[in-house]
Amino acid sequence: MSEGTEGSSTSAPRARLLDTATRIFYAEGIHSVGVDRIISEAQVTRATLYRHFTGKEDLVLAYLDRADRGIRAGIEAARAGEPSAADAVRAIGRFITGGIESTGFRGCAFLNAVAEYPDPAHPIHQAVLAHRQWFLDTVTELLAQVGDRPAEEAGRHFVMLRDGAMASGCLSDPKPIAETFLLGVEGILRARGA
Amino acid sequence: MSEGTEGSSTSAPRARLLDTATRIFYAEGIHSVGVDRIISEAQVTRATLYRHFTGKEDLVLAYLDRADRGIRAGIEAARAGEPSAADAVRAIGRFITGGIESTGFRGCAFLNAVAEYPDPAHPIHQAVLAHRQWFLDTVTELLAQVGDRPAEEAGRHFVMLRDGAMASGCLSDPKPIAETFLLGVEGILRARGA
DNA sequence: AAGAAGAGACCGAACGTTCTCCCTCGCGAA
């Protein structure tokens, strides 16, 4: 098989495991899914899971880490080549609505996860906080380049709209949600003179 | 909504049960809490729980039903006596930020619950949808009295901001979140000529 | 020969639920 280019750290069973965990955790939640279900659908044995991960919590962290990397890459790709900071913000907005309107959308993986791990000291909770801080910083930094006023307020506004759109996007028709979100983003940009 | 017991025969053990369930479910989630924990802290026996509720799910529905009634009463009280529709919207906004800034705030009980019950056919999921529909309708109806344009867009905008504020209000300092939310509400009202 | 993976038994604990037994309290009938 063509597995040689992957490197020694990623094996096919491990990839199946992470793929399956990602799919099921995102679609159905974390606490309500047992490891039996995951190893069954990933077609690996119990021992294989515990060979690659220290336990279920480690698998959840790997799931969130992969989601984090994917979103960072998506945001990076979305803003690449945009002629202005305002257009980069718009591109990020379209990236978000693209997710909301895609099939199988079940809300923000991080907001969903933190709802199941409210303890701020828990590693999973902290992983969510780290992702959110990065996103807030990224958006605020970009909005600071639109207009010359401080952008903290605008950044929080953008993230608040995003959180609301992501939370409600899987609870009703996503079309109006996406439209309302993009209108809100335009409002933020307009308030900064873009 | 759930269990057939009328409000007339509210026994002390049943009240302790619902109080305890409300406190623990809201603070720690639903799937991660067992009935052992609830009956232990409520100081009732197993049989008493199943005498008043058909099962854990019924207890969760009763928890959400009580939360729904509380929020409806709170919204009703907040808008009572406000001289204009715009001021009523502002009062609802302050009601929401009051919750966010209160001690023990752990986000929206309904958004947290629906994150654990993504199946749209599940009774708990549907209870969340019903509550959200009522809230959207209430806010939209109020905003329709501010300005003379259709208020569907503004209502969705308000709810989206609220969802974002509730979701992030327990993940970082609630003060800036509350401020950003109220500024957003003022923006919605201003856009409608209030 | 060595390491990864499969197969599956096994563990103690927790899960939601049902069950029996006994005690207490309130209320209507005698």
Add this chain to the structure above:
DNA sequence: TTCGCGAGGGAGAACGTTCGGTCTCTTCTT
């Protein structure tokens, strides 16, 4: 007034299932 009876609640055993996790053994590949 007293009796009895049923409902509500306490105490706890027990149900079968599932949980996350560990174990041994074999097979396959390199």
